[in-house]
Amino acid sequence: MANSRLRGLTWWRKWAKKDWAIAAVGFSLIVFLFTLISDSWSRRDYSNLNNPFDHTQDLVDLTLLRNAKKTGAFCLDGSLPGYHFQKGFGSGSNNWLLHVEGGGWCNTVSSCLSRKYTRLGSSKYMESQVPFSGILSRDPSQNPDFFNWNKVKIRYCDGASFASHPESEPKNGKKLFFRGQLIWEALMDELLSIGLSNAKQALLSGCSAGGLATLIHCDNFRELLPKDTTVKCLADAGFFLDEKDILGNRTMRSFYNDVVHLQGVAKSLHKDCVARMEPSKCLFPQEIIKNIKTPVFLVNPAYDIWQIQNILIPDASDPHGDWRNCRLSIQTCNPSQIGILQGFRNSLLRAVGEFQKIKEGGMFINSCFVHCQTWMAETWHSAKSPRINNRTIAESVGDWFFDRKAVKQIDCPYPCNPTCYHLDFTRG
DSSP states (O other), X not given: OGGGGOOOOTTHHHHTTSOHHHHHHHHHHHHHHXXXXXXXXXXXXXXXXXXXXXXXXXXXXXXXOTTHHHHTOOOTTSOOOEEEEEOOOGGGTTEEEEEEOOOOOOOSHHHHHHHTTSTTTOGGGSOSEEEOOGGGOOOTTTOTTTTTSEEEEEOOOSSSTTOOOGGGSOSSSOOOOOOHHHHHHHHHHHHHHTTGGGOSEEEEEEETHHHHHXXXXXXXXXXXXXXXXEXXXXXXXXXXXXXXXXXXOOXXXXXXXXHHHHHTGGGGSOHHHHHHSOGGGGGXXXXXXXXXXXXXXXXXXXXXXXXXXXXXXXXXXXXXXXXHHHHHBGGGOOHHHXXXXXXXXXXXXXXXXXXXXXXTOEEEEEOOSOSOOSSSHHHHSSTTOOOBTTBOHHHHHHHHHTTSSOOEEEOOSTTOOTXXXXXXXXXX
């Protein structure tokens, strides 16, 4: 089983004690560290898993946006945003796959100021090269349908899923740039100029906060490309739920409310939604997908570890530590706790209920205790990848994108799927 290969990190317990907003940033910093070590999304070392492709031979350089200064498209600290581009070849020369990096959000001036001294707020701290794997891999055994496409990894440095606006920047001398929307526009302009405008097929994808950005900008991406271009969007672990925590508090709604008002996010959200309800509610994917016209595929674990730790059971909701081990490993949860987690899964299924009826939509909702699954080879497509009905995530996404078959994959409840990777942070 995968769990026997996943070893704990002694400093995880320290991170679990930080405040909620910093946890979101901290989570992403750990993503960064382990990207360098093993190209995995999590605070977990996957380097000892059998990897069919040598990532050290597939490092892709960072490119800073050329015209960012002219348009004022800056990271939180005022540095230039960036991306990594790998040119396609063969039959994929005119096809494009964009993947938006994740990394939480900042909801206060203080947390944004802290964030600007990390790679999630400044290109000064970004790696000069990153490995491309999973959905970004050029190895056909790892990425059978998209291996030879033009591929772009979009770096995330604004703190609001590419939806912040400069009108909301602090006027008290605190130097913060809320330019997410401008970054998105400048980035699209540059990619269009280097070949994206000639795309025959294009897929916009993203992980976590990048998955949310994908949903926010999906229709705009469609509008930028020729009408005869096949354009679709994929959100991985980006379907954040507007659910109460175990004490009955709307922790996530409150957090999103802070993000929206601090960074002026409402201007990037659908006008009809903002006109009907509080803008922070319109940041939740359940509302966003009601207005998306472009075909969308949702990849989401029913027991998303980030959502369980930050939405369902945030630190403040468990002052006595009754949920401590369960938050770190689903295999340590008692029957009562499993029942609550099953309720959270049911909430996800209800939230995607209407979307499931959309013919052009697709989904892969497995029963794994994990977060992002598309940009790591082990969970995207390998001999040991999670499967539903014997199809990997990569195969399911390919079936949907190329209209080979309808894909509405919903797994049975935990612990039914033996192919899952269940992250376990309890092991020392």
